[in-house]
Amino acid sequence: MSKIPLSKCFINSEVEEAALRALRSGQYILGKESTAFEAELAAHTGTTQTVLGSSWTMIVYCLHQLQGIGPGDEIIVPSHTAFPTMEPLIHLGAKPVFADIDDTYVMDLAHVESLITPRTVGIIGVHLYGHPIDNDKLLAIGKKNNLWVIEDCAQAQGAKYKGKTVGSMGDFGAFSFFPSKNLTVLGDGGCITTNKVDYADRLRMLRNHGRQGKYDHEFTGYNVRFNEINAAIGRVMLKHLDGFNENRRQIAARYNEHLKGIVQTPPVREWATPVYHMYVVRAEKRDDLQKFLKEKNIETGVHYPKPNHLQPAVVGLFPYIPKLPNTEKAVKEILSLPIHGEMTLDAADQVCAAIAEFYGKK
Numbered sequence: 238m239s240k241i242p243l244s245k246c247f248i249n250s251e252v253e254e255a256a257l258r259a260l261r262s263g264q265y266i267l268g269k270e271s272t273a274f275e276a277e278l279a280a281h282t283g284t285t286q287t288v289l290g291s292s293w294t295m296i297v298y299c300l301h302q303l304q305g306i307g308p309g310d311e312i313i314v315p316s317h318t319a320f321p322t323m324e325p326l327i328h329l330g331a332k333p334v335f336a337d338i339d340d341t342y343v344m345d346l347a348h349v350e351s352l353i354t355p356r357t358v359g360i361i362g363v364h365l366y367g368h369p370i371d372n373d374k375l376l377a378i379g380k381k382n383n384l385w386v387i388e389d390c391a392q393a394q395g396a397k398y399k400g401k402t403v404g405s406m407g408d409f410g411a412f413s414f415f416p417s418k419n420l421t422v423l424g425d426g427g428c429i430t431t432n433k434v435d436y437a438d439r440l441r442m443l444r445n446h447g448r449q450g451k452y453d454h455e456f457t458g459y460n461v462r463f464n465e466i467n468a469a470i471g472r473v474m475l476k477h478l479d480g481f482n483e484n485r486r487q488i489a490a491r492y493n494e495h496l497k498g499i500v501q502t503p504p505v506r507e508w509a510t511p512v513y514h515m516y517v518v519r520a521e522k523r524d525d526l527q528k529f530l531k532e533k534n535i536e537t538g539v540h541y542p543k544p545n546h547l548q549p550a551v552v553g554l555f556p557y558i559p560k561l562p563n564t565e566k567a568v569k570e571i572l573s574l575p576i577h578g579e580m581t582l583d584a585a586d587q588v589c590a591a592i593a594e595f596y597g598k599k
């Protein structure tokens with residue numbers, strides 16, 4: 238059986254031509270392609286502003302700096318997310334306060350509310366695996382307590398909450414274009430979406446050495462710029478994003494149909510249009526199942542095997558280890574199955590057949 242990969246990057250002649258167009262343009266950083274990509278991303282998300290940066294991590298670091306985050310500040314984040322979600326705030330001396338998850342793997346908002354203290358300044362809501370968090374509730378908590386809200390959309394580009402695209406509802410949305418993401422630029426990259434023009438203007442300066450004009454530096458900044466070749470590629474990828482997301486939903490529907498009663502399939506809230514960055518099941522004998530699937534040439538993953546509140550980097554920094562029972566249970570049972578924008582139903586059927594065989598339900 239040929240390998241069924243966990244994810245796969247889309248590359249066609251259109252992508253190659255876009256890269257060549259940028260290569261031949263003679264302009265390689267923050268040029269016309271980047272400007273157009275920013276406008277197209279803003280239109281797709283439904284915000285007035287998009288600011289590209291060299292990665293999610295670095296553009297969020299710049300954003301946090303503009304927000305004035307520093308020592309003494311507490312920011313509520315899920316523990317069950319990619320480690321980078323809380324890296325920038327730690328670099329600025331702030332403290333991540335970890336919330337547990339619900340059955341859709343996003344933050345349990347009742348727990349979030351219980352974690353608010355006078356030192357809390359903001360909340361980062363992660364639309365993990367491409368399933369949106371309950372944004373109305375999240376924003377209401379933010380408003381009531383005078384906290385900013387960042388939507389971490391790194392795994393949810395194009396997902397919708399009550400018909401609105403994620404990244405358009407919080408104070409800021411933050412996206413990643415890493416190769417495995419639903420929208421990639423075939424390299425590193427990320428962006429912030431917002432309607433706050435003042436922030437966007439200063440973020441554009443901060444990512445480029447605090448520049449206004451070529452030799453006018455209003456403040457000391459960084460090099461967190463974006464490359465033209467990646468922007469040209471991203472523009473092509475964006476045209477395909479909704480189609481690929483629809484394909485992911487069809488693969489997920491097939492998995493749901495055939496895996497029901499065999500493993501625990503991912504629940505979806507009635508207000509969510511998920512984009513299945515990952516299709517995550519909970520399985521008995523998870524590690525054995527993963528090994529069995531590997532022998533059948535089916536690639537799977539565990540996102541993530543160790544929660545962030547138990548990572549050595551975090552435990553060493555903060556003299557407390559919270560108890561997050563849902564997170565700690567989930568990480569032992571979750572398994573991400575193959576899914577991507579071009580995956581076929583036939584491949585999904587092969588994955589389902591192998592899982593059924595493992596559990597003797599063929």
Ligand SMILES: Cc1ncc(COP(=O)(O)O)c(C=O)c1O
Nearest residue numbers: 292293294319321322391413427
């Ligand atoms: C949820 C989440 N947040 C943040 C990031 C960081 O993105 P980047 O690699 O572009 O810095 C990722 C990517 O791994 C992610 O999945």
